[in-house]
Amino acid sequence: MSEKKKSSRSLAGIARIVAIATLISKIFGLVREQAIAWAFGVGAVVNAYAYAYVIPGFLLILLGGINGPFHSALVSVLAKRNKSEAAPIVETVTTLISIVLLLVTVVLVVFAGTFIDILAPGLDGIARASAILQLQIMAPLAVFAGLIGIGFGTLNASNQYWLPSISPLFSSLTVVIGVAVLAWLLGEQINDSRYLQLGGVVLAGGTLAGGLLQWVAQLNAQIQSGMGKLRLRFDWRIPGVGDVMRVMIPASLSSGMLHINVYTDLFFASYIEGAAAAMRYANFIVLTPLGIISNMILVPFMPVFSQLAAPENWQELKFRIRQGLLLTALTMLPLTAIFIASATPIIRIIYERGSFNLKASQMVIPVLMAYGFGMFFYLGRDVLVRVFYALGDGETPFCVSIFNIFLNAGLDYLLIQSFQTPGLVLATVGVNITSMGAFLWILNRRLNGLPLGEWGLILLQLTAITIASTIASWGVNWGWEKLLDSNNLLLLLLQFCLSASVALGVFVLLAMQLKLQEVDIIVSRIQQKLSK
Template sequence: MSKRSLAGIAGIVAIATLISKVFGLVRQQALAAAFAIGPVADAYNLSYVIPGFLLVLLGGINGPFHSAIVSVVAKRKKEEIAPLVETITTLVGLALIGVTLGIIVFADPLIGLLGQGFSETPTGLESRAIAVVQLQIMAPMALFAGLIGIGFGTLNAADQYWLPSISPLFSSVTVIIGLGILALILGRDLMTPEYAMLGGIVLALGTLAGAFLQWIVQVPALWKSGLGRLRLRFNVSDPGVRDVLKVLGPATFSSGMMQINVYTDLYFAAYIPGTLAALGFANLLVQTPLGIISNIILVPFLPIFSRLADPQHWPELKLRIRQSLMLVALTMLPLSALIVTLALPIVKVIYERGAFGEDAAVIVTSVLMAYGLGMFVYLGRDVMVRVFYALGDGETPFRISIVSIFLNAVLDYFLIQLLGPPGLVLATVGVNVVSLFAMVVLLDRKLNGLPWLSWSRPIVLLTLASGLAGVACWLSRWGLEAWVGSQNFWANLVQLCGASAVGLGVFALLTVALQIPEASLLVARVRQRLGR
């Protein structure tokens, strides 16, 4: 077991991730104020798809690189870790240099493939030209992403959590600084068409600089801990290398297959101007709480899952799976209720300033409501994926991902015609529901039975409690809007704070009445910390 308690790890990760997410939110506010949902924002959201995907896939906490490294390194002696990490870093680094060069050379056709709908309008053609340049600038993020994922997985396995959780703020800080300098130089001219390309270049350079900083700050920590240095090593005969690759290959392809769903969404979104930017702004508002809760749950639980992978420990493993799913339900379900009912004041408070006006707020609100509906299944699916990784099985999530690609394409085609931009998000929610159900069924067989019926009862009750909390939240918002209005920042902030407090209070009372063990444990830990 880890030297730190589960609660201690979760606390470290929560604080660091919260700080990082706050900076990410400020970055999106700066983007919204500068470019709203115009061609520069559309271009950036399109060009960032590939480097952003690689940063999440390869360098992200809970991504396949991170998961594969943790699942293997957590079981090995410290003196065996450095040669293993150096070999994996060498092999992955050489491969990703080739990927970087390929992105630079083929940036134009890649953007053309992702944003085919851009060619339908003059604004779209402008966005495409900007996106090509941005993608070429951000191409080296492919290399940095792999190095980040390996390093952070190693640090987590060695019981170091602060640096991996807080480091994403560097990407936000560098973008904010770049936009701030540009705004000081250009002033209001920043939003004019003739400076669109310059704005796009600054965004790309800031993003690349942030990825570089994420990697470079981990190097001294790895050296100091004796977990590997910057040296070439080709010790491919090490059994640990084979163990990592056994999980890494299928897990990377699995996550890559899931990203094809994102490409499918972008293909349809590019035909509706402003949709790409709206998806990006709404997604950030959902990913902020998702990222915090995901890191709190998955980061401390993944090493535990890995240490309980032996069949003799499966009874405890099942208990830990239940705990993680209950924590997901306790956090995500009430947040979903609040986001769906308070989507408009949330968008207005966060984004409505500068170039971001009422029309943009309406579009982003509709997309945000759709995202809010799927928060539980999104994170629940991630928990189940990590259980499979801990068991050394990357093939099952990969196979499910392949089926998901076709299902997502079909749902995208029909739902965007019926519902517009929110239909793309609801298609993803549907895919996650099917994936979560399939993983529960297959894990039930793999672990010789799961008490999923007893697990489902508290989740259903928490869903009903969240629904009631959502109703209370909506009624409170309606009353506050009648009292203070909704025409300015402070009125929307009063709505948001007041209605949220009512909704969360109702959910808390109902949860206590349901007497769910994990809820009682969570309350006890909070009281203990407040009492210190």
């Protein structure tokens, strides 16, 4: 891309576009999860869907996700090249990836039963049959995932951020329509065990249709921007293709190793009734703000990291790493306080209706608290991984991820015995903490030293502030439940708003005392928005 194109939008401007678009997409995703919870609760339909979606969902996140390896590889390479070079590179990469993923699709269809048995040996016969059928229906998502990921990277490299960030809403929309039609046809019998297969087909079919629509929308924008068409191209020796593959292949393997941890968690979860569904519902709530904020941080920072990869720019790169980590802490840690202290009203407000009853809420609440605890470590690890990608190094994250597979399995085995389902989430948190430590240690050596002591002290202070915010918010929730009825939706909303405001207020007031420039950046932007 030309220098003029690169600088045409500020980091703040890009982050604002991504945040708004991602927020809209996440709202549709929340409606989708509410529709599924209302229709099926934590029963067999959602449990089977959770396992059937593991591999297609893994591929969508791994290959098709914004900030995924396909996206990161294309941005890191195309951001350094003129726009005229982009189309042949994109078309060649698309051809190669599509051929590989078509083979993956065939394997998923043929061996669906084997994959389900490996993932969920604890499923009973009916749920197992439903999960196998759903996996076969969603198998083509393997191809769409790759194409979507290429579209994300290509459009971002051409300075387009709105469509890639908003396009995931298509998947949510098609699932909601499918559930609504099924409810209209079956009425109150929608959660009847006799319709387990039909419910699964609707969820799987809606998910597949959404992936197709997402890709088609991106393809049109890609063609219009001159960044490549849907054509077969086998020019493997084009300059740039090798650069993309050198980042994409190890980055995909690295992210793939990371997602094997998800498989490990679900393997253990298959022996706990409703565990997979509980993890799905809680994870989505956390991923809603996490997805918005991660896109705001990672999307604009990725090309910046790439442009600072040369040794003469390392001082500026270190500053940007600090900025990425502290912005992560300042946005994730107050959410940690809110999710830990207010997990009960959050779950009850979002899900508790229809087939999702109080018992289901009690299953999901501690899982949400565990996910909330790990938010900073999840995003902080992602920030550091993007630094390695920008340096043209996908091998280091891959090696760390291999070690993490064994670490996660060991932690799963140990923690599930004491904490049941939340223990599986805490195991993943432990893996992310270990990854962050390893990445910082390696970058410290590679970049000729990082101010780790200074950064560590700041993060320790922010951790203490988070604990204070959590205690204050928990006190509000405890007092409210003692004085008022907790079964009224309006009162639950007021309870959450008050407790969340206390957590956020305490965090902001105390964080401002640290005099961090990152705090000033966030506060000034909020003030600018409020003054408009």
